Amino acid sequence: MIGGAIFLAARHARANVPASAILVACFALTTALPLSARLLFERYAESLTQRAVATPMVAGARGSRFDLVLATTHFRRSQVQPATMSLVNRIAALRLGVAIPMSVEHTARGHVVVGTGIEYVEWRGLHFAAGEWPTELGQCVLGAAVAKQEGLWAGDHIYSDQSDVYDISRPPAIRMKVVGVLRPTGGPDDDVIFADIATAWAIAGILHGHDAVRTVRDPNMLLQKTENNVAISGALIEYNEVMPQTVRGYHLHADPSQLPVTSVLVAPKDQKSATLLYTEVNLSKTEQMVRPSAVMDELLSYVLRIKSVIDLVSVALVATNAALTGLILMLTYRARAGERRTLLRIGAARGVVPMMFGIEFAGLVGCGIVIAGCASAVLAMMAPDIVSML
Numbered sequence: 001m002i003g004g005a006i007f008l009a010a011r012h013a014r015a016n017v018p019a020s021a022i023l024v025a026c027f028a029l030t031t032a033l034p035l036s037a038r039l040l041f042e043r044y045a046e047s048l049t050q051r052a053v054a055t056p057m058v059a060g061a062r063g064s065r066f067d068l069v070l071a072t073t074h075f076r077r078s079q080v081q082p083a084t085m086s087l088v089n090r091i092a093a094l095r096l097g098v099a100i101p102m103s104v105e106h107t108a109r110g111h112v113v114v115g116t117g118i119e120y121v122e123w124r125g126l127h128f129a130a131g132e133w134p135t136e137l138g139q140c141v142l143g144a145a146v147a148k149q150e151g152l153w154a155g156d157h158i159y160s161d162q163s164d165v166y167d168i169s170r171p172p173a174i175r176m177k178v179v180g181v182l183r184p185t186g187g188p189d190d191d192v193i194f195a196d197i198a199t200a201w202a203i204a205g206i207l208h209g210h211d212a213v214r215t216v217r218d219p220n221m222l223l224q225k226t227e228n229n230v231a232i233s234g235a236l237i238e239y240n241e242v243m244p245q246t247v248r249g250y251h252l253h254a255d256p257s258q259l260p261v262t263s264v265l266v267a268p269k270d271q272k273s274a275t276l277l278y279t280e281v282n283l284s285k286t287e288q289m290v291r292p293s294a295v296m297d298e299l300l301s302y303v304l305r306i307k308s309v310i311d312l313v314s315v316a317l318v319a320t321n322a323a324l325t326g327l328i329l330m331l332t333y334r335a336r337a338g339e340r341r342t343l344l345r346i347g348a349a350r351g352v353v354p355m356m357f358g359i360e361f362a363g364l365v366g367c368g369i370v371i372a373g374c375a376s377a378v379l380a381m382m383a384p385d386i387v388s389m390l
Contacts, residue, residue: 005352008343009360020364023325027368028375030321034314035376041307045300048074051187052292054124057274059087059099059281059289060263068288069295072263074188075104075112082260087287089257096277097268098123101261103200107161108176111146112192115200116265123267126189130154131180137202137250138242140176140195144184152178158193160203171205175241201259202242202250209242209249329361 013020051073060068061081070076082105091099100123103115118133120126131154134140142152152158155178162173176195184190201207242250252259266289268274281289340353 002355004348005355005359008352008356009363012356013360013363023328023364024367024371026321026325027365028371030318031369031372032375033317034311035372036379037307037310037314039376039379041303045303047187048296048300049293052296055265055292056268057097057266057277057289058263058292059083059091059266059287060261062284062286062288065288065290065295066299068263069290069292071104072102072265073292075114075192077104077107077112080262082262083264083287084257085259085261086257087281088261088264091264091266091277091281094277094280096273097266100265100267101197102263102265103197103260104262105260106163106200106203108140108158108193109150109161111143111150113140113160113200113203114192114194115197115203115261116194117197120265121194123265124189126185127183129181129183131178134179134194134196134199136242137196137198137207137247138174138176139179140193140199141180141182142178143182143190143192143194145190146193147181152181154178154180171203171208172240174199174203197261201252204260206254206259207250207252209246209251329357333357 052069055069055073058069058072060072061083063081064078067076067078067080071078071080085101088099088101091097098119100117100119101115102120104112106113106115121133128141129144131141140158142150142158147153150158157175157177159173159175162170164170176193176199182189182194195203198207266277268277278289278291281287343353344350
């Protein structure tokens with residue numbers, strides 16, 4: 001009897017492929033959407049939390065603590081009010097930990113250029129697949145994903161992105177030499193380009209080089225000239241590559257202690273040092289120090305509220321789908337009344353008809369769940385790439 005019911009259920013499903021496919025798709029989507037949302041949320045939360053826990057403290061200008069932490073831990077470019085090197089110097093002078101300046105204001109081929117120091121590489125435990133950390137101005141190191149995507153290796157060159165290609169007073173794109181490539185880490189360090197903090201200032205045009213102003217012959221470039229001072233136009237072409245013959249021409253027109261940094265990554269010696277640093281910096285009205293783990297916990301609490309709403313929507317979706325499925329089954333059962341009478345007239349047992357309906361329904365639900373499981377498995381494999389784009 002069971003074999004006959006299975007045969008009849010399979011034949012009916014094959015004879016009504018469009019209707020069966022729609023039901024399977026409904027079951028698959030109803031199952032896959034909540035699973036996928038939960039999986040992505042858990043992976044995203046794990047990514048944020050791991051990076052935050054591995055970053056003891058972050059200092060910067062007062063403003064959004066969320067933007068400050070994300071800029072430091074995940075290199076997210078946002079409207080973070082820049083701090084200055086005076087903050088770095090002040091933290092370093094306390095001798096309570098390591099102060100690592102960070103700059104995430106610029107890009108090269110769309111990839112964030114992170115201006116920092118060798119201390120960052122050592123502290124994060126990054127390893128080189130080729131080359132070494134920059135030792136000269138205008139050099140950079142590629143993250144593993146950047147090197148693979150751009151097809152670059154140690155010895156190649158890459159141009160920074162110009163902030164405004166139509167404004168001739170803006171600093172030109174800098175041609176940087178790739179002197180190293182990092183090994184894959186599976187984290188944000190793979191997707192960025194590292195350079196010395198001075199190179200970041202060169203990209204910004206703060207540290208720049210050009211021909212000696214007293215040798216400029218174009219009168220349109222001279223705004224004012226006296227015995228003690230020469231003022232030149234911003235349209236004077238600056239060097240766009242640091243070379244042995246031009247490196248000595250690079251200079252500043254600013255106080256070194258006032259040079260901008262996005263943030264300062266701070267690694268205190270111990271818990272006591274962390275408390276002292278936290279208190280000292282937060283006494284300032286213009287600067288702040290935060291603990292990334294606490295900031296991320298607060299951020300995820302807001303995200304969790306949104307997820308709760310999504311979960312409620314998922315429950316409503318499941319309930320709606322169940323109601324529609326019940327309606328479809330009821331209408332189908334009525335529409336197949338003639339089929340039931342025919343089966344009974346040819347001698348089929350009364351239990352065959354409900355068994356056939358049950359087997360067909362269970363088969364469609366099972367196919368939907370299998371498809372949802374396969375989709376979730378594929379999503380789980382792609383989750384790291386998806387999370388990195390969020």
